[in-house]
Amino acid sequence: MSESAAPLRRLARLLWRAARAIVFAIGLVTILLAGAGLWGLHRLAGRPTALPEHFILSLNLQTAPPDVAAPSALLRRATGATPTLEQTIAAIDRAATDPRVRGIDILLGGGCCGLTTAEELHDALARFRAISHRQVVARAMSFDGAEGLGAYIVATAANRIELSDAGDFGVTGLALQSPFAADLLKMAGVEAQFEHIGKYKTYPELFTRSGPSAAATEMMNSLAGSLYDSALVPIAARLKRSPDQVKALFDQAPFSAAQAKQDGLVDTVLPLSAEVAHVRGVHVSLADYVADAAPAPAGAPKVALIVAHGDINAPDAPGRRSGIDPARLAHEIATAVADPSIRAIVLRLDTPGGTVTGSAMVGAEVARAARLHKPLIVSMGALDASGGYWISSHGAVLVADPATLTGSIGVLGGKFSFGGLLARLGVSVSTASRGANALFDSAVTPWTEAQLASLQGQLDLDYQKFVGWVAAGRRMSPAQVNAVGQGRVWTGAQARSRGLVDRLGGYHEAFMTVRAALHLPADAALDIVPGNEQPGLAALLATLARQANPLEAAALPEPLRGLFALTRLHRLSMVPVELR
Known part of the structure; x- marks a missing residue:
C-alpha cells in the first residue's frame, strides 16, 4: 500500500476512536440518567402523600x-x-x-x-x-x-x-362459549391426537371434534346455571325482587x-x-x-401472602416468562413454612392447571405445611382447577368464591402432528432414527395405535395418583373423589356442597379463616407480608426494558401459547371457556 494512504488510515483510526468515545459517552450518560431516575422513583415510592382531613x-x-x-x-x-x-x-x-x-x-x-x-x-x-x-x-x-x-x-x-x-x-344474561377447531385443523393438514381420563375432561374435544360431546354440554350448562344464579343474588337483593323476576327483566x-x-x-x-x-x-x-396505610401494630401475627397466576409450567422450564414457575413457587412456600416469624400462609391461586410434574412439586410443599401444622389457607381466584386443585387439596382450609371454577380432577395428554401441513407447503422431512419410539415426541409424525395405548396407560396411572392425592388431602375415599372427579369442572358454590372446598368468599374470608386458625378475635390485626420473592435491580431493569420493547407486541397471543403448551404430555388443565 502506498505511503499516500497512511494519512487516510490515521484519519480512519481517529474517526473510529471518536465514534467509540461518543457511543461510550452516550451510554454512560444513559446509565447515569437511568440510575438517577430509578433512585428518584425509589425515593418517591417511599414518600407517602399527606391526605386531607376529610x-x-x-x-x-x-x-x-x-x-x-x-x-x-x-x-x-x-x-x-x-x-x-x-x-x-x-x-x-x-x-x-x-x-x-x-x-x-x-x-x-x-x-x-x-x-x-x-x-x-x-x-x-x-x-x-x-x-x-x-x-x-x-x-x-x-x-x-x-x-x-x-x-x-x-x-x-x-x-x-x-x-x-x-x-x-x-x-x-350470561353465556359460556368454547370453540371447536377439528375441521379447521383437518383442512390445514394438522392431526390432533389426544387421550384423556375422566368423562368430563373435555379439553381435547376443542381439537378433535366439531362440536361438544353430551358430557361437555351437560357440564357447560350446569356451570352456566350456577354462575348466573350466584351473579343474580346481589342484584336481586338490591332490587328487592326474586332471582326469577330479575331473570325475566334481563330477558328484555x-x-x-x-x-x-x-x-x-x-x-x-x-x-x-x-x-x-x-x-x-x-x-x-x-x-x-393504600400508600397512606399505617404499618401493622407491633406484635401483630405475620401472615405470608403468596400469589400465583397462570398456567403451571414444568419444573424444567424456568425460563418461561408467563405462567407459574413451580420451582419458584415451591421455594416461596417452603421459605414461609420454615420462617418461625410467619404464623400462617395465604396461598392465592388463579390457574387453569398445567403439568403433572409442576403441580406435584408445589403440592408437596403445601402438604409439608400441613404436616408441620403451619396453617396454609388457599384462596381461590377465578380459576383453581385441575393442576391448581392438585396443589390446593392439601391446604388446611380451601376458600372459593361462588363463581370460582375449580375441580377438573382428570388428566389429558396428546400432541399435534404437522406433517400434513408441511407437505402441503412443499416441505419434506427426512428422518434417521433408532428405537421403536424414537419419534414419540415428534411434531411431524403421528402416533401409532401402540403408542396411543402406551399414552393411555400412563394417563391411567396419573389419574390414580391424582385421585389418591386429593383423597388424602381432603380426607375422602378414592371412590368419593372419583365420583366428583372425572375431569368435571365445578363452580365454587357447587364444589362446596360436594366437599371440594370448605368456605365461600375471597381475600376477606381467607384472612378471617387465618384468624380462626390462630384462635384470634375476628377483628384482630394481621401483619400481611408478601411471600413472593422480590426480584433484584437487574430483574427490574430487564422488566422495564421488556415492557418498552416493541418486539413484545409480536409475541404469540395467549390462546396460541396455550395450544402449543398442549403438545407437552400429561396435562392437568380444565377446558377453556369464554364468558359472554
Whole structure:
C-alpha cells in the first residue's frame, strides 16, 4: 500500500476512536440518567402523600384490580401499576372505620370485572356501608355484556347508581362459549391426537371434534346455571325482587338509560350535557390511600401472602416468562413454612392447571405445611382447577368464591402432528432414527395405535395418583373423589356442597379463616407480608426494558401459547371457556 494512504488510515483510526468515545459517552450518560431516575422513583415510592382531613375515596374500576402486583414499589411507580385486589379489599375495609373517609366514589368501565372479582368488591363495599353508614356512589357510561354484568354486580353495593344517558344497560344474561377447531385443523393438514381420563375432561374435544360431546354440554350448562344464579343474588337483593323476576327483566334487555331507571336498575340518568362527574368533595385516589396505610401494630401475627397466576409450567422450564414457575413457587412456600416469624400462609391461586410434574412439586410443599401444622389457607381466584386443585387439596382450609371454577380432577395428554401441513407447503422431512419410539415426541409424525395405548396407560396411572392425592388431602375415599372427579369442572358454590372446598368468599374470608386458625378475635390485626420473592435491580431493569420493547407486541397471543403448551404430555388443565 502506498505511503499516500497512511494519512487516510490515521484519519480512519481517529474517526473510529471518536465514534467509540461518543457511543461510550452516550451510554454512560444513559446509565447515569437511568440510575438517577430509578433512585428518584425509589425515593418517591417511599414518600407517602399527606391526605386531607376529610375526603371521598375514589375507586377507578374501569379496569379490574390485578391479583399480582408489580414486583416492587419502584416498578409500580415506573409503570403506573394500580393497587392489587387484596390491597383494594383491605383499603375498603379500613375506610369503613376511618373517620376521614366521608364516602366512596366508584367509576366503572368495560374492563371491570370478572364475576369473582366483582363479587369480592361488592361484598367489601357492602361491609363498608354496613359499618360506616356512609354513602357509596357508582357511576358508569354503560353496562354492556359479560363485563357489564360484573360491573353491575359491583354497582349494586352502592347507595346510588348513576348511568350516562349516552350509554345503555346491556346486561342480557350470561353465556359460556368454547370453540371447536377439528375441521379447521383437518383442512390445514394438522392431526390432533389426544387421550384423556375422566368423562368430563373435555379439553381435547376443542381439537378433535366439531362440536361438544353430551358430557361437555351437560357440564357447560350446569356451570352456566350456577354462575348466573350466584351473579343474580346481589342484584336481586338490591332490587328487592326474586332471582326469577330479575331473570325475566334481563330477558328484555338491552335498555336505554331512561328505561333502566324506570325499571329500577339505576337511580340517576346523567344528561348528555353533563360529564360522568365526581361526587362533590375532596377526592383521594385508591393508590394514595393504600400508600397512606399505617404499618401493622407491633406484635401483630405475620401472615405470608403468596400469589400465583397462570398456567403451571414444568419444573424444567424456568425460563418461561408467563405462567407459574413451580420451582419458584415451591421455594416461596417452603421459605414461609420454615420462617418461625410467619404464623400462617395465604396461598392465592388463579390457574387453569398445567403439568403433572409442576403441580406435584408445589403440592408437596403445601402438604409439608400441613404436616408441620403451619396453617396454609388457599384462596381461590377465578380459576383453581385441575393442576391448581392438585396443589390446593392439601391446604388446611380451601376458600372459593361462588363463581370460582375449580375441580377438573382428570388428566389429558396428546400432541399435534404437522406433517400434513408441511407437505402441503412443499416441505419434506427426512428422518434417521433408532428405537421403536424414537419419534414419540415428534411434531411431524403421528402416533401409532401402540403408542396411543402406551399414552393411555400412563394417563391411567396419573389419574390414580391424582385421585389418591386429593383423597388424602381432603380426607375422602378414592371412590368419593372419583365420583366428583372425572375431569368435571365445578363452580365454587357447587364444589362446596360436594366437599371440594370448605368456605365461600375471597381475600376477606381467607384472612378471617387465618384468624380462626390462630384462635384470634375476628377483628384482630394481621401483619400481611408478601411471600413472593422480590426480584433484584437487574430483574427490574430487564422488566422495564421488556415492557418498552416493541418486539413484545409480536409475541404469540395467549390462546396460541396455550395450544402449543398442549403438545407437552400429561396435562392437568380444565377446558377453556369464554364468558359472554
